[in-house]
Amino acid sequence: xxxxxxTMREFHTSHECELSCAEFWALRLDxxxxxxxxxxxxxxxxxxxxxHFDDPANGEKMVKRRVRLTFKENPVPKALRGMLKDPDFxxxxxxxxxxxxxxxxxxxxxxxxxPVFSDRALRASLSCRRRA
Numbered sequence: 001x002x003x004x005x006x007t008m009r010e011f012h013t014s015h016e017c018e019l020s021c022a023e024f025w026a027l028r029l030d031x032x033x034x035x036x037x038x039x040x041x042x043x044x045x046x047x048x049x050x051x052h053f054d055d056p057a058n059g060e061k062m063v064k065r066r067v068r069l070t071f072k073e074n075p076v077p078k079a080l081r082g083m084l085k086d087p088d089f090x091x092x093x094x095x096x097x098x099x100x101x102x103x104x105x106x107x108x109x110x111x112x113x114x115p116v117f118s119d120r121a122l123r124a125s126l127s128c129r130r131r132a
Contacts, residue, residue, distance in 0.1 A: 021128040025102040029063065043069045048092075052099075060106075061099040068092055089115045102128040 027033040038045035050065040069091040097108030107127035
């Protein structure tokens with residue numbers, strides 16, 4: 001018999017924001033904001049697909065999308081790009097979240113597929129809460 005143990009690391013961070021939760025969460029629905037952040041990071045934001053739908057469990061509006069991020073200047077030397085599955089060295093981000101719910105039980109969940117280890121994904125969540 002063979003047993004496989006997969007260890008996941010878990011990190012928690014907290015950041016204060018001058019916006020209200022509703023204002024901050026509205027930015028998640030603004031593609032222009034995502035393009036701005038990508039540009040700031042030296043990346044190019046490409047929407048692969050997006051779907052808006054109602055959650056059958058509670059009727060709340062949700063978003064599900066896939067984004068492809070590439071670097072403005074590819075950091076991989078040209079001689080090595082052929083060794084990669086994706087010579088553009090692109091990141092893929094799959095995300096799902098509610099339009100207007102942003103607390104921890106309704107957090108945005110996303111996975112980041114790295115260009116080097118495409119068989120692995122980083123999974124994370126994002127939520128918002130008011131300061132105490």
